[in-house]
Amino acid sequence: MNFKLPKNERLHAEKLIKELFNEGSSFFLYPFKVLFIQKNEVKHQPNQVLFSVSKKKIKRATGRNFIKRRLREAYRLNKHLLAADGIIVGLIFVGKAEMSFAEIQPKMIQVLEKLNLDLSQKPFSP
Template sequence: MNYRLPKSERLYADKLIKELFNEGSSFFLYPFKVLFFVKKEEGNGTAQVLFSVSKKKIKKATERNLVRRRIKEVYRLNKSLLNLASKDVSVGLIYVSSDLMEFANLESKIIPILKKLSTIIDQNDSKNE
């Protein structure tokens, strides 16, 4: 299992971020708002992920960075739960809580998000066929 999170799996291009926010779907699972956009054309089955922590909710940059690092680490360790099946997906994980969560708590929140995303992508695949 590849546990890396290379730049190719991070969403950083302005065009793709705008596409995610304008055309993507979303759902809320506390403490995350999850945006996702499944690209129409066939791809190589990768997910590009955006991690965001609100400056309004967590004022100190060091605390925001701590939460962002924890979220990245939980995603990196559990990204295998996303079954993409040759679909390219853009995902945005937006942290909306004002609390600093521990690693274990974040993990218990992100795992159901990844499972739900996987089922949504599978349902979209079956509808398109």
């Protein structure tokens, strides 16, 4: 298994981010709002993920960065749970700033398993 999280697995293309927010499906599983879309043109490329932490919930940038590091680590360790390729995922953190890694990681596993379930029931988008 590859436990790295290189740049090509992080979502940074503005066009894809807009498409994710405008056309993607979503679900809520505390402490995450999850947006996702599966695209044909990126089917054989690695999954891409976007991490976002609300400024409204966590005021200080250091706190937001701290949570984002925990989210990236939890995703990095469990990304193998996503079965398909070409999935674009946005993880928006809406929980409390005091959440520890031990609380975040099981929630990340639940999110990835639910994402697999939702994608298995949904066809590819053009």
